[in-house]
Amino acid sequence: MPHTDSTHHDDQIGHIVPVKFLVLICALLLFLTAVTVWVSRYDFTEINIAEMGIITALFVATVKATIVGLYFMHLRWDRPFIGFIFVGSILFVVLFICIALTDSLAYQPTIIKGDTPKVTEAMDLLKH
Amino acid sequence: MTTTSTTTPQVFDNYLNHTKGIRSWLFTLDHKRIGVMYLICVLSAFLLAGIFAMMIRFQLLTPEGTFMTQDQYNQAFTVHGAIMVFLVIIPAVPAALGNFVLPIMLGAKDVAFPKLNLFSWWLWVFGLIFFLIALGVGGIDTGWTFYTPYSIDKASSMGGVIPALIGTFILGFSSIFTGMNFIVTIHRLRPKGMTWFRMPLFLWATYATAIIQVLATPVIGITLLLLVIERTVGIGIFDPAMGGDPVLYQHFFWFYSHPAVYIMILPAMGVVSELIAVHSHRHIFGYKFIAYSSIAIAMFGFLVWGHHMFTSGQSPLMNVIFSIITFSVSIPSAVKIFNWLATLYKGSISLNTPMIYGLSFIFIFSIGGLTGLHLATLATDVHLHDSYFVVAHFHYVMMGSALIGFLGGIHHWWPKMIGKMYNENWGRISAILVFIGFNVAFFSQFMMGSKGMPRRYATYTEMPEFQIYHIWSTAGSTILALGFVICAVYLLHSVFKGKRAPANPWGGRSLEWQCSSPPPWDNFAEQPEVGDCYDFSVLEWNETEQGYDWRKDVAHPGE
Numbered sequence: 001m002p003h004t005d006s007t008h009h010d011d012q013i014g015h016i017v018p019v020k021f022l023v024l025i026c027a028l029l030l031f032l033t034a035v036t037v038w039v040s041r042y043d044f045t046e047i048n049i050a051e052m053g054i055i056t057a058l059f060v061a062t063v064k065a066t067i068v069g070l071y072f073m074h075l076r077w078d079r080p081f082i083g084f085i086f087v088g089s090i091l092f093v094v095l096f097i098c099i100a101l102t103d104s105l106a107y108q109p110t111i112i113k114g115d116t117p118k119v120t121e122a123m124d125l126l127k128h
Numbered sequence: 129m130t131t132t133s134t135t136t137p138q139v140f141d142n143y144l145n146h147t148k149g150i151r152s153w154l155f156t157l158d159h160k161r162i163g164v165m166y167l168i169c170v171l172s173a174f175l176l177a178g179i180f181a182m183m184i185r186f187q188l189l190t191p192e193g194t195f196m197t198q199d200q201y202n203q204a205f206t207v208h209g210a211i212m213v214f215l216v217i218i219p220a221v222p223a224a225l226g227n228f229v230l231p232i233m234l235g236a237k238d239v240a241f242p243k244l245n246l247f248s249w250w251l252w253v254f255g256l257i258f259f260l261i262a263l264g265v266g267g268i269d270t271g272w273t274f275y276t277p278y279s280i281d282k283a284s285s286m287g288g289v290i291p292a293l294i295g296t297f298i299l300g301f302s303s304i305f306t307g308m309n310f311i312v313t314i315h316r317l318r319p320k321g322m323t324w325f326r327m328p329l330f331l332w333a334t335y336a337t338a339i340i341q342v343l344a345t346p347v348i349g350i351t352l353l354l355l356v357i358e359r360t361v362g363i364g365i366f367d368p369a370m371g372g373d374p375v376l377y378q379h380f381f382w383f384y385s386h387p388a389v390y391i392m393i394l395p396a397m398g399v400v401s402e403l404i405a406v407h408s409h410r411h412i413f414g415y416k417f418i419a420y421s422s423i424a425i426a427m428f429g430f431l432v433w434g435h436h437m438f439t440s441g442q443s444p445l446m447n448v449i450f451s452i453i454t455f456s457v458s459i460p461s462a463v464k465i466f467n468w469l470a471t472l473y474k475g476s477i478s479l480n481t482p483m484i485y486g487l488s489f490i491f492i493f494s495i496g497g498l499t500g501l502h503l504a505t506l507a508t509d510v511h512l513h514d515s516y517f518v519v520a521h522f523h524y525v526m527m528g529s530a531l532i533g534f535l536g537g538i539h540h541w542w543p544k545m546i547g548k549m550y551n552e553n554w555g556r557i558s559a560i561l562v563f564i565g566f567n568v569a570f571f572s573q574f575m576m577g578s579k580g581m582p583r584r585y586a587t588y589t590e591m592p593e594f595q596i597y598h599i600w601s602t603a604g605s606t607i608l609a610l611g612f613v614i615c616a617v618y619l620l621h622s623v624f625k626g627k628r629a630p631a632n633p634w635g636g637r638s639l640e641w642q643c644s645s646p647p648p649w650d651n652f653a654e655q656p657e658v659g660d661c662y663d664f665s666v667l668e669w670n671e672t673e674q675g676y677d678w679r680k681d682v683a684h685p686g687e
């Protein structure tokens with residue numbers, strides 16, 4: 001049977017990564033965390049790019065996630081198909097977020113804010 | 129061949145009698161027992177939700193309402209909807225029938241992760257417990273969608289919202305684990321010779337369903353968790369009174385819940401592919417098209433969630449995009465229908481109970497699918513939204529199609545599961561009653577919905593002209609309930625008094641028909657040889673066994 005076959009188990013053994021290498025990756029991740037903290041202290045409004053802080057933080061976070069995926073999750077040594085599934089899942093999330101946010105951006109001007117007297121009055125009426 | 133009907137003794141070691149005692153069932157790792165436990169649980173939940181459905185129908189017999197207050201009515205339709213969706217239809221075919229059949233169809237001894245499989249079942253039980261707690265601590269009246277801001281407002285909505293949300297969250301994990309298990313099982317445990325395009329179509333459908341379960345269900349988990357946090361801690365996420373965005377909740381909710389419709393319908397379509405081919409004894413027409421259409425439906429299903437939100441304040445641009453994409457889903461659905469019809473053409477059709485359910489599915493799903501196009505059209509949806517037209521449409525798809533497919537599957541594999549035959553005449557009577565009852569109950573809802581009867585109204589004193597439709601609908605529901613009761617009686621009767629089932633009572637070619645009924649503990653002593661699972665010309669009727677056997681003049685695959 002497939003799952004009792006000894007050859008079936010042999011191909012389950014993954015790539016073994018030396019501990020030293022993993023420690024090195026861990027140190028790199030800590031260093032990148034320090035970079036994020038360091039960047040957050042700067043006020044980029046002085047160079048007229050107020051969003052620079054968040055852009056840098058997101059870029060560093062993306063690099064960190066890629067390193068984790070490649071080395072800690074072994075995608076670097078796994079079959080390309082697994083990487084395809086991983087990237088496909090991320091694209092899937094991106095698709096959802098993009099559509100939801102595009103829509104949200106479009107209807108924002110039509111929203112009556114919750115703390116306006118009209119809404120508060122309606123809510124009070126509902127509660128009583 | 130591992131086991132043939134001619135060598136099967138009267139009492140033999142099988143999965144039902146291999147070990148004894150309640151613990152041997154509750155903590156079993158055997159996929160067949162887990163499948164049977166799912167079946168019992170799902171059918172029990174179906175009974176509970178069905179009682180609430182009948183309460184709703186009898187309440188609406190008169191415009192003033194017959195016996196429920198408005199609050200009680202709100203609870204009744206919420207509990208009916210939530211139980212039917214989360215506890216019955218979503219796990220029905222994949223978890224109950226899939227667990228039983230999938231590994232045997234693959235010629236495997238079990239699923240890839242048997243312990244995870246058992247854990248899935250236990251999660252389902254815990255999910256049910258939380259739903260019962262929700263009923264005990266004040267009930268839920270939000271509708272099964274838990275729409276914000278109502279579900280967040282503690283003053284208005286009932287106290288059972290949080291337990292119900294936690295229950296749904298847990299059930300989501302059960303669904304994800306089942307999906308993961310099936311994906312890995314199909315990838316890793318296919319026997320030698322079973323390439324992707326030699327798999328039975330039920331496996332293709334289960335595979336497509338599993339992809340949706342794994343990709344979409346985490347989104348509902350996170351959404352409901354955010355709702356719990358918002359309701360308990362008061363962080364503004366979806367409530368506009370706290371700076372939140374209720375339309376965003378709908379995006380999150382439907383991003384899961386629309387694909388969830390395909391979690392319900394796709395495996396049922398897989399069942400129907402088996403029923404139509406086996407019971408018309410004819411090679412399935414357009415195998416690859418049916419297989420690819422399952423994947424196409426799964427993919428398209430992720431891109432159409434916004435059609436539930438046409439009247440929510442969603443932007444006009446998104447409305448148009450979602451409307452267009454929604455129309456495209458009808459293409460792979462129609463591909464399946466045409467291929468089933470082509471399979472039936474010139475087939476040697478046996479009109480037995482599973483086939484009647486299969487044919488019912490085609491009829492009902494065609495109506496359910498086509499009326500979906502009315503709702504995908506922006507101009508008509510604005511008028512039909514929140515009317516009984518919508519209620520009828522989703523019942524035609526979720527109940528009339530998904531559940532009828534489930535019932536067809538139960539009848540098709542019942543002899544394999546239990547090892548006993550049910551009474552075929554009563555089976556046919558019941559299936560016809562279900563078909564008639566369903567159409568009377570819900571076609572009248574199409575009519576009243578198109579004339580403007582709104583959904584979720586406990587009374588309709590200002591609109592007495594709709595009473596006649598409600599009477600028809602209630603009458604249909606009663607016929608439907610009668611059909612289900614008859615079905616329950618003869619199936620239970622067959623467990624104790626049924627005739628012994630042969631290994632292959634219908635003439636199926638997929639691997640589950642090659643092991644005894646009920647299957648042995650390990651399914652197959654040795655890996656079975658795989659052939660074309662829709663080539664029925666190699667089988668012949670064995671009068672002594674009252675089942676099908678391999679033709680003596682035809683060699684087995686691999687020989």
